[in-house]
Amino acid sequence: MKFKRAHHLILMCITIALGLLSRKVAFIPLFIGDSLYAFMIYWVCRFIFFHRSFNFCYITTLVFCFLIEFLQLVQHPLLISARSHPLLRLLFGQGFLWSDLLAYIAGAFFAVLLERSVHSGPKK
Numbered sequence: 001m002k003f004k005r006a007h008h009l010i011l012m013c014i015t016i017a018l019g020l021l022s023r024k025v026a027f028i029p030l031f032i033g034d035s036l037y038a039f040m041i042y043w044v045c046r047f048i049f050f051h052r053s054f055n056f057c058y059i060t061t062l063v064f065c066f067l068i069e070f071l072q073l074v075q076h077p078l079l080i081s082a083r084s085h086p087l088l089r090l091l092f093g094q095g096f097l098w099s100d101l102l103a104y105i106a107g108a109f110f111a112v113l114l115e116r117s118v119h120s121g122p123k124k
Contacts, residue, residue: 042058043111
């Protein structure tokens with residue numbers, strides 16, 4: 001079986017729902033939500049760059065996630081204002097944490113593993 005663009009869109013929506021749920025359930029560690037954020041960005045990347053390699057999308061995902069995380073160190077009035085909006089806070093985050101970078105690496109890595117396992121699955 002091969003993923004199609006529609007599969008990536010569905011996976012993106014499911015991942016968003018799981019990520020939002022992970023922030024509402026107290027016993028789920030915060031790094032799970034950060035890993036799911038990287039999962040979601042990977043699915044977005046695969047949706048946009050459908051014919052590019054897994055490695056390209058993995059690296060693009062990490063660059064995007066790291067950029068967003070390091071932007072949290074910037075305290076420009078425009079970014080502070082954006083972070084005060086509930087939806088933009090989900091996209092831009094609230095505060096820089098080194099541990100988030102590890103969660104992004106793990107999340108993107110497992111997204112690639114999932115997709116590669118589907119692509120290399122049994123052939124008919």
